Amino acid sequence: MTDMLPIVSRVMGVFLVMLVGAMARRFNWLTRDADASLARVTAYVLLPALFIDRILDGPRFDSLLVAWLPPTIGFITTSGGLLLGYFLARRFGPWVGLEGDGSQRAFALSVGVCNYGYIPLPLAQHFYPEAEVSLILHNVGVDLALWSVGIWIIAGGKESGTRRSFLSPPIIAIMVAMGLKQLGVGPYIPAPFFQMAHALGECAIPLGLVLSGSIIIDFVTRVSWRHAGGTLLAACGYRLLLMPVLMLATAALFPLSQEINQVIVLQAAMPSAVFPIVLTRLYDKDTETAVRVVVATGLAAIFTIPLWMHLGSQWLLAN
Numbered sequence: 001m002t003d004m005l006p007i008v009s010r011v012m013g014v015f016l017v018m019l020v021g022a023m024a025r026r027f028n029w030l031t032r033d034a035d036a037s038l039a040r041v042t043a044y045v046l047l048p049a050l051f052i053d054r055i056l057d058g059p060r061f062d063s064l065l066v067a068w069l070p071p072t073i074g075f076i077t078t079s080g081g082l083l084l085g086y087f088l089a090r091r092f093g094p095w096v097g098l099e100g101d102g103s104q105r106a107f108a109l110s111v112g113v114c115n116y117g118y119i120p121l122p123l124a125q126h127f128y129p130e131a132e133v134s135l136i137l138h139n140v141g142v143d144l145a146l147w148s149v150g151i152w153i154i155a156g157g158k159e160s161g162t163r164r165s166f167l168s169p170p171i172i173a174i175m176v177a178m179g180l181k182q183l184g185v186g187p188y189i190p191a192p193f194f195q196m197a198h199a200l201g202e203c204a205i206p207l208g209l210v211l212s213g214s215i216i217i218d219f220v221t222r223v224s225w226r227h228a229g230g231t232l233l234a235a236c237g238y239r240l241l242l243m244p245v246l247m248l249a250t251a252a253l254f255p256l257s258q259e260i261n262q263v264i265v266l267q268a269a270m271p272s273a274v275f276p277i278v279l280t281r282l283y284d285k286d287t288e289t290a291v292r293v294v295v296a297t298g299l300a301a302i303f304t305i306p307l308w309m310h311l312g313s314q315w316l317l318a319n
Contacts, residue, residue: 007306010126014119015302017206021213030214042208047117048173050201051136053194055177056186058133067178070134070263074116074141077267079149081243082112086153088238096230101156103286107231109154109279110293111238114270116142118208119305124266127309131262138263140174150276154283212274216298219277219291228292235272235293240304244268248315258317265312271301 024030086108093104116139124132180186247268251261272294280290 004306004310007123007127007309010123011302011305014122014209015298017209018213018216021210022217023213024210025214025217030210032218035211035215038207038211042204042211044169046200046204046207047170049197050204051170051173052177053197053201054132054136055174055181056189056194056197058181067137067182070137070260071139071141071144073260073264074138074267075145076141077247077264078113078142078145080246081114082108082145082149082153085109085112085238092234096234097228098231098234098289100286102284103289105154105156106276106280106286106289107235107293109150110272110276110290111235111243111297112153113142113146113150113273113276114239114243114267115273115298116267116270117273118205118212119301120266120270122205123305123309124262128259128262128266131259131266134259135263135266136174137178138267140171143168143171146275150279154276154279154285215277216274216291216295219287220295223288223291225292231289231292232296235296236300239272239293239297240300240308244308244312248312251316261316265309265316268312269301269305269308271297271305 021030086105089098089104089108093099093107098104098107120135121132124135128135180189247264251264256264274294277287277290277294281287
């Protein structure tokens with residue numbers, strides 16, 4: 001059973017790093033001109049190094065079926081969350097301030113994808129280190145759902161980005177590392193390579209959190225918050241109440257491993273991901289709605305993450 005106080009402390013630490021990023025932006029220490037290059041370094045160098053380090057240093061999977069279970073769960077839960085969010089936004093959107101097609105699609109994309117990287121990874125490293133590799137593999141499925149079902153929703157059913165997801169450097173790094181691990185060639189890789197991967201990987205989460213904080217504060221200052229109460233409540237109710245209950249209740253029906261249940265507990269507790277803001281802007285939908293969803297669920301998650309991790313540990317991890 002996971003005690004509440006250590007979770008609260010760790011969650012606050014994660015959000016404080018994001019606050020540092022926001023402050024760095026406000027004081028112009030981290031400029032907008034630096035965002036693109038730092039994001040590329042994080043995505044193309046630091047995250048692949050982190051995944052390689054954790055996978056090669058972790059245990060081997062008993063079979064390919066076991067290895068593909070985490071990404072399958074990630075794809076199913078994220079796709080289900082996106083589609084259910086889209087259905088509810090179309091059906092009840094006008095009741096909560098989602099009047100147009102663009103705002104409904106932006107809402108569905110934003111509430112449908114939970115934060116699957118920069119917040120759950122440091123929590124997994126601290127509370128569930130044995131589940132960190134499973135979480136990384138789970139995120140492959142989330143990426144695939146985002147770039148297929150998610151793009152279908154935000155683009156109006158006109159295109160898919162699944163191939164782009166498979167070609168992203170973090171996914172390639174995961175596939176290569178898994179192949180090397182299952183082939184048993186890890187012991188033959190020179191030690192300096194592991195030292196390099198470990199050193200670079202340790203930078204990935206802090207830099208990603210700082211960047212996330214700086215990007216969010218940029219959008220927050222441009223968005224109108226008047227008459228947005230219905231949207232904010234709907235976002236928090238969906239992402240931080242309905243989805244955790246559905247995910248934990250469904251997981252309880254299946255004989256899943258302890259590591260998989262730990263991943264589900266973490267993901268069920270997460271707020272909305274930040275990246276849908278970028279996609280909403282890219283596809284010229286209602287960016288303000290996406291920002292409202294991300295900010296509202298993120299702030300509320302400071303309190304709900306410890307609660308759901310505590311309840312989830314009692315629900316799925318007690319035995």
